[in-house]
Amino acid sequence: MTQYDVAVIGSGPGGYVAAIRCAQLGMKTAIIEKYSTLGGTCLNVGCIPSKALLDSSHHYEDAIKHFDEHGIEIPGDIKVNLEKMIGRKQGVVDMTTKGVQFLMDKNKIDVYEGLGSFKDATHIAIAKNDGKTETIEAKHTIIATGSKPSTLPFIKLDKERIITSTEALKLTEIPKHLLIIGGGVIGLELGQVYRRLGAEVTVIEYMDRIIAGMDAALSKELMKAMKKQKTSFQLSHKVTSVERKGKEVTVKAENKKGEEVTFKGDYCLVAVGRSPYTEGLNVEAAGVVMGERGMVAVNDHLQTNVPNIYAIGDVVRGAMLAHKAEEEGTMVAEILAGQKPHIDYNLIPGVVYTWPEVAAVGKTEEELKEAGVAYKVGQFPMRALGRARASMDVDGFVKILADKKTDEVLGVHMVGARCADLITEAVTAMEFRASAEDIARMSHAHPTYAEAVKEAALAATEDRALHI
Secondary structure (H helix, E strand, C coil): CCEEEEEEECCCHHHHHHHHHHHHCCCCEEEEECCCCCCHHHHHHCHHHHHHHHHHHHHHHHHHHCCCCCCCCCCCCCCCCHHHHHHHHHHHHHHHHHHHHHHHHHCCCEEEECEEEECCCCEEEEECCCCCEEEEEEEEEEECCCEEECCCCCCCCCCCCEECHHHHCCCCCCCCEEEEECCCHHHHHHHHHHHHCCCEEEEECCCCCCCCCCCHHHHHHHHHHHHHCCCEEECCCEEEEEEEECCEEEEEEECCCCCEEEEEECEEEECCCEEECCCCCCHHHHCCCECHHHCECCCCCCECCCCCEEECHHHCCCCCCHHHHHHHHHHHHHHHCCCCCCCCHHHCCEEECCCCEEEEEECCHHHHHHHCCCEEEEEEEHHHCHHHHHHCCCCCEEEEEEECCCCEEEEEEEEECCHHHHHHHHHHHHHCCCEHHHHHCCCCCCCCCCHHHHHHHHHHHHCCCCCC
């Protein structure tokens, strides 16, 4: 029986990063993955393929809507080749997953393909696809099995017309009318892909706003931008049934008045979030206690009640984000090596990769109000930037929330071009406990989108933004 210092179950961003960091720190490491490719949901059917389709569809939209204004004339009709677009997406996925395999080889990490399950606290059985089972022994184990798409109890997913994000990434035709249940990140991103390609898109959301976990101003601004792109929103609607008949899907919902409303389309994407995935792990055999909502219960060091078993990423509390899982994987590896790492969960940024992009870190205005914190606001519109006008990306703003007495930045919220990248400036500043004035006094290259961050900081400092 092969013995390891650490075995990682699951090869998503959290799992493979944990394995790499363990190996870097001198531990003999194994990683177990039930699928034939590494990378988990993020690389195979999540972050990476969805961004590939978002980029492809963005190019198409630019070609049909904006090229002429830029003085670019293309003779003949511009057409979508969906099969080729999906094929390019898969090429990106394949290249990325092979990159993870390369990293495993480089760091001398043993990769086991099969379903890992606990026999006890130190032994893991690996059920391989050929029917054979192999058992390994691990001094420490890190559970990194990720999550799966959630659904509603009364919805029967046929994965043909009533689908999850997994199927939405490999459709063979552009929907005529795509109904989306859920106005969160996944639904909005995939909805924008197919809206750009010509589908009618209707988002049906239970809450009174989209991206409900983010600052309310971001929700309002993104919805305004997506409405201009002809996406339809039905807020405060409680879905009560989803039925398919042939090629037609009917969704029934109650509006805020209690009236029944019916929506019809040829596809329905169920995007109501994700649930921790622990099926087949047999954690009971190891004595691991589960937490609420199917999560693995852990302490502040991500350690379960069984001292040698840890859990990270989507199977534990907190935001289901790939970069959060990576930080946790690194933290556990360093704890096992006797170091004392730490994660500030308040400074894990959140991003929506629609266009305009949405990004945020720290506290929202709603949270500060609820906590009774005295704060000030500095906001600057993207359309006031020369760079934004040059690129025709004028939607959005940057909003900085700072402590009214100390001027320390408490939250940064932004909508606009390249905000997924811009948010890192805010994370860096907040990690070092920067004040709004600190950011305002930093030189920002001109012309850039990043100037909006400086201007918002100026607005928060003494209400002295320069360009509005």
